[in-house]
Amino acid sequence: MQLPAISLPKVEFPFDIPVLWHPVVDHFVIALPVVILLLELVNLVLRKKAISGMSFFLILFTVFAAIGAYFTGLVDGSEAYPTLNDAAKEALAAHKNLGTYLMLASGVLLLFKLISMLTDKSIIRVIYIFILIVFVAGIFEQxxxxxxxxYKHGLNVAQVKVLDDELFDVQEELDETIEELEEMKASVETEKEENIETNTTQTEAETAVETTPVETEVKKEVETLQVEGMPEEMVQPEIATH
Structure with a gap:
């Protein structure tokens, strides 16, 4: 089930939170609620105040661990976010949202534990146990x-980042190669068109050169025929006048 998005005001610390502390803190946030749940189930039978007091201090420690997990998660997430793809960014946003709910739920859990210790009402204890079970389930989901x-998206994994950088370089080189091939293709097409135009011009020139002597020869033959076909001038005999 997708929880409604929730965001908290940004908190500025007077110190920098180191990167990659989130996995370290997470181990406490996951382990402590399980131990607390086991203690509470045992204490349902034993009814020992010592066990209840131990559970309270473990819950208090869980609250601090959840707060630490939230802020270290913000640092690690911000560090890895630019290198993630869209699917990983969406998964990271959902992870952050659930972590915010769990951090707030740890405070609610502490409140109900304190109330259950101050009162003997069974309904409060039942609500507290229910909240604890839901909290543990949420921790497992987180x-x-x-x-x-x-393991799937390679968040803050050094080797994956190296491979991503290499893949980016290869993709960039591939894009440059494709551009060069396109330019070469365009150049070849242009050169081909120029060669076709040059060949056409040469062919027309050769045709013109070959046609000129033929026309000249035909013209001469026509003139010869015209000369031969003309009648000779008649020579009139001279008449003697004496």
Whole structure:
């Protein structure tokens, strides 16, 4: 089920949070709620205040761990975000959203634990146990999503980043090669057209040269025929006058 998007105000710290601390803190956020749930289930039978007190302090520690996981996650996510594809960015946004809910839920869990310790009402204890179970289920879901971000999308994995950089370089070289091929193709087409025009001009010139002697010869033959066909001038005999 997709949870409604939620965002919290940005908090500025007087120090820089190191990168890659998120996986370290996450181990506590995942392990502690499981231990707390086991303690509470055992305490349903034993009813020991010592176990309840231990559970309370573990929940308090879980709250701090959840806050730490949230802010270290923001740092690691911001570091990896520019290198992710669209699917990974969408998965990271969902992971952050669920992490925000879990951080707030840890505070609610602590509140109900405190109320259940101060009162003996069974309904409060039932609500607290229910919230704890839902919280543990959410933690497992968050852990699975985090694993997918690492193993499927390569979030903050150095070797994957190296391969992505190499792939980017290869893609860039391929694009440049394609552009060069397109330019060469255009150049060949232009040269081909110029050769065709040159050959056409030469052919027309040769045809003109070959046609000129023929026309001259035909013209001479026509003139000869005209001369031969003309009648000779009649020579009148001289008449003696004496």
């Amino acid at each position: 852990g699975e999503e985090g694993g997918e971000l690492v």
